[in-house]
Amino acid sequence: MPVSGIVVRCLDGCADAVAGRIAAFEGIELHGVLPDGLIVAVVEAETVDGEVALVTELQDIEGVISVQMAYHNFEDLEAERP
Amino acid sequence: MGLTRRDFIKASAAAAAFAAVGVPVVRPKGAQAAEEGITWGKAPCRYCGVGCCVLVGVKGGRIVATKGDPAGPVNKGLNCIKGYFLSKALYGKDRLTTPLIRKGNKMVEASWDEALDLIASKYKEAIASHGPDSVAMYGSGQWTIHEGYTASKLMKGGIGTNNLEPNARLCMASAVVAFMNTFGSDEPMGCYDDLDLGDTYILWGANMAEAHPVLFSRLIDNKLKHPGVKLIDIATRRTRTTKMADEYIAMRPQGDLAAINAIIHVILRDRLYDEAFIKQHVNFKRGKENAPYGLKDKEVFNETPADIKNLTFDEYKVMMKQFTPQWGEKISGIPAKKIEELARIYSDKSRKINSLWTMGVNQHSRGVWVNNLIYNLHLLTGKICKPGENPLSLTGQPSACGTAREVGTFSHRLPADMVVMNEAHRKKAAGIWGIDPNKISSKVGLHTMEMFRAIDRSELKCIWIQCTNPFQSLPNVSRLRKAAEARKAFIVVSDIYPTKSTEVADVILPSASWVEKEGVFGNTERRTQQWFKMIEPPGQAREDTWQMIEFAKRMGLGHLFPYSEKGFYKEMWEEYRKFTIGVGKDLAPYEAYAKVRGLRWPVKPDGKETRWRYTEADDANVKKGEGIKFYKAPDNKANVWFRPYEPPAESPDKEYPFWFSTGRVLEHWHTGTMTGRVPELRRAVSGATIEMHPEDAKRMGIKNRDKVRVTSRRGTIVLPAEINGRGTPEKGNVFTTFFDETKLVNELCIDAFDPLSKEPDFKKCAVKVKKA
Numbered sequence A: 001m002p003v004s005g006i007v008v009r010c011l012d013g014c015a016d017a018v019a020g021r022i023a024a025f026e027g028i029e030l031h032g033v034l035p036d037g038l039i040v041a042v043v044e045a046e047t048v049d050g051e052v053a054l055v056t057e058l059q060d061i062e063g064v065i066s067v068q069m070a071y072h073n074f075e076d077l078e079a080e081r082p
Numbered sequence B: 001m002g003l004t005r006r007d008f009i010k011a012s013a014a015a016a017a018f019a020a021v022g023v024p025v026v027r028p029k030g031a032q033a034a035e036e037g038i039t040w041g042k043a044p045c046r047y048c049g050v051g052c053c054v055l056v057g058v059k060g061g062r063i064v065a066t067k068g069d070p071a072g073p074v075n076k077g078l079n080c081i082k083g084y085f086l087s088k089a090l091y092g093k094d095r096l097t098t099p100l101i102r103k104g105n106k107m108v109e110a111s112w113d114e115a116l117d118l119i120a121s122k123y124k125e126a127i128a129s130h131g132p133d134s135v136a137m138y139g140s141g142q143w144t145i146h147e148g149y150t151a152s153k154l155m156k157g158g159i160g161t162n163n164l165e166p167n168a169r170l171c172m173a174s175a176v177v178a179f180m181n182t183f184g185s186d187e188p189m190g191c192y193d194d195l196d197l198g199d200t201y202i203l204w205g206a207n208m209a210e211a212h213p214v215l216f217s218r219l220i221d222n223k224l225k226h227p228g229v230k231l232i233d234i235a236t237r238r239t240r241t242t243k244m245a246d247e248y249i250a251m252r253p254q255g256d257l258a259a260i261n262a263i264i265h266v267i268l269r270d271r272l273y274d275e276a277f278i279k280q281h282v283n284f285k286r287g288k289e290n291a292p293y294g295l296k297d298k299e300v301f302n303e304t305p306a307d308i309k310n311l312t313f314d315e316y317k318v319m320m321k322q323f324t325p326q327w328g329e330k331i332s333g334i335p336a337k338k339i340e341e342l343a344r345i346y347s348d349k350s351r352k353i354n355s356l357w358t359m360g361v362n363q364h365s366r367g368v369w370v371n372n373l374i375y376n377l378h379l380l381t382g383k384i385c386k387p388g389e390n391p392l393s394l395t396g397q398p399s400a401c402g403t404a405r406e407v408g409t410f411s412h413r414l415p416a417d418m419v420v421m422n423e424a425h426r427k428k429a430a431g432i433w434g435i436d437p438n439k440i441s442s443k444v445g446l447h448t449m450e451m452f453r454a455i456d457r458s459e460l461k462c463i464w465i466q467c468t469n470p471f472q473s474l475p476n477v478s479r480l481r482k483a484a485e486a487r488k489a490f491i492v493v494s495d496i497y498p499t500k501s502t503e504v505a506d507v508i509l510p511s512a513s514w515v516e517k518e519g520v521f522g523n524t525e526r527r528t529q530q531w532f533k534m535i536e537p538p539g540q541a542r543e544d545t546w547q548m549i550e551f552a553k554r555m556g557l558g559h560l561f562p563y564s565e566k567g568f569y570k571e572m573w574e575e576y577r578k579f580t581i582g583v584g585k586d587l588a589p590y591e592a593y594a595k596v597r598g599l600r601w602p603v604k605p606d607g608k609e610t611r612w613r614y615t616e617a618d619d620a621n622v623k624k625g626e627g628i629k630f631y632k633a634p635d636n637k638a639n640v641w642f643r644p645y646e647p648p649a650e651s652p653d654k655e656y657p658f659w660f661s662t663g664r665v666l667e668h669w670h671t672g673t674m675t676g677r678v679p680e681l682r683r684a685v686s687g688a689t690i691e692m693h694p695e696d697a698k699r700m701g702i703k704n705r706d707k708v709r710v711t712s713r714r715g716t717i718v719l720p721a722e723i724n725g726r727g728t729p730e731k732g733n734v735f736t737t738f739f740d741e742t743k744l745v746n747e748l749c750i751d752a753f754d755p756l757s758k759e760p761d762f763k764k765c766a767v768k769v770k771k772a
């Protein structure tokens, strides 16, 4: 299962509310809400596909400015290469 | 059992994210163990011109992880979502792994020898009967510097034709011409640091949040830390960028030409300019006007020295009197009051002003002019070459700057700002290449649009396309596809996946990509970044440089590439570097790049990079006491150009009442041959849509996701409507992305181009829209 460490940047004063919404996502672990409206979280899903679905949903939460990725580990994914 | 290992990987992921935002966390001991066996190597991101630094984790010959590089000054440990899928882009099921040769309607597997022998024989045949200008090569801003350099030396110095073009003609050519005719040297004076240090950012038709996400984050960081920072979004479409802007100013397509002229009018009228700066650093010029649109084949338009008139500042002021704010409002749709306001912002001495732009300005039938006008704003107000205060032209492809522009893989260029028309330049290039200067043709080669039209006219007999997908990405693409399908030329395509271009190829060659080879990219801010090979390419896939050099050998041109196998990259680099030394474009020795996360040229004699050009504050080519010096321009002065308004090639009318524009969304990149392979990216934004203004949609009874037929004079296409989605075009405009292979939206686009840069205008043509 791929795992990624992400940083979610929120509008001023929105971080707590966004963190609350994120906490309810299955597959996302909240790791910290920092001053400056930054949220650190870890995403995991069965497939990278699933991870992206989660991240895309995060982007559409009211108050989210951007979602960026710091680390992505996908070592146990099936090799597709011919 | 997997529990602990998994937890440790998660701890590593969290720690990396914390580190990227400046919070150090100690990883549990096991986390290190979980990463054991992974070797990390540095590389620039494969995807866009921002040029983020990434770390690539390899285990057992496979990429198993990626990180934003914490030591990378561009992105400081964070990638955008495209960066997320970087390594997977190499692992698609349909990777090309063996050379293929056309036999009738079938492509059959062949050996490298068979394929290369066939290509060489076709090229030889064409050259023997029709001369060297009957063959061509079409490359890419995704080529590494070594690949572009190999192509340039092969075509210009070896075969003796300037028929070499990069796909960057479609994205950066207008920026290049304006840099050259304004400052005498390509590429920006400023750098990304300006995004951290400025306080006013004016975006001209650029959706930075989606097209340059990591840079936009830097800008937003600055804004969040400094509440005085202002972001003004001037555009024809509301986007994610608009959401973060302090102000959105709606503008009509082609309105930039009028709006900027009117802003300049106010600056001059109210004496808001910097007189001392102008006296010392600026010349005034008027160029050739009433330019054509390139719609006819073989149309020639050049701005020669004889066409250029020198003006005094007073003459220029008189000429600008006609462009009143009221006139500006009439054409651009920007209220005269706003134009007055923008003039005051641009000339506010207490503000550090930055202009940012990209395809909206470059893919424009008067793209060079708009670039010129933006520079005028900065030159007249003296807001240039200062930390935190610069115009910055943003690029799209990872090495549009490094390869297409610096190496000079355009049909008129040679490395380091030199051109084939100039005898001294040809001599210098021939000297470094060790060839007879007469070998380099003084005749400008075919520019991209003419290159592909020449296939249709049966004038171009052979073309080799590498690392790009023109038979999807060119405007009015159906004419070109028909010509290719009629087998009017012998077409070779080197790529990593099947594309719309491999479909029409006679020979398909499997290439190595990104970290499957060693390479160097150059990004938007003059940063040159090197990486080493980390994994093997699949099957028989080989590097583009190897392919070209093997071909060269068969053409009797092997002597042009005398590099040793072991020292290949370094030796070729050191040769290329000779072009850059002492001309204000200095690159560092190859080894230097292996150690750092890129260096911004000109690299100083002490090995340090240059953040700001033309200023004594940072540029070693400007002596202390000289202040600012445009030392690459004749008499050390930059040009302010008089550039009037001229309409686009096609505007909406009764029959085709909508403006049609194309662009990019965050999750996709160009024609999607890499991002589109990644199934998860596809799903995130599956398929092209047509964005409409809700009022237009309502009036026509079109609801979200309804199928809509969009028709131009050139083609027709059915797309689902997107209303109140990610972007909302202004009333009377529709917008679509161009990544979807199944929908050739470029069939709709007009093949009009800028007469100076020959860059097509993908942003403006007229269409009708009907519920399908």
Ligand code: SF4
Residues within 6 Å of the ligand: B045, B046, B047, B048, B049, B050, B051, B052, B075, B078, B079, B080, B081, B082, B083, B212, B213, B214, B215
């Ligand atoms: S902004 Fe561009 S260079 Fe940076 S991670 Fe995203 S795609 Fe890659």
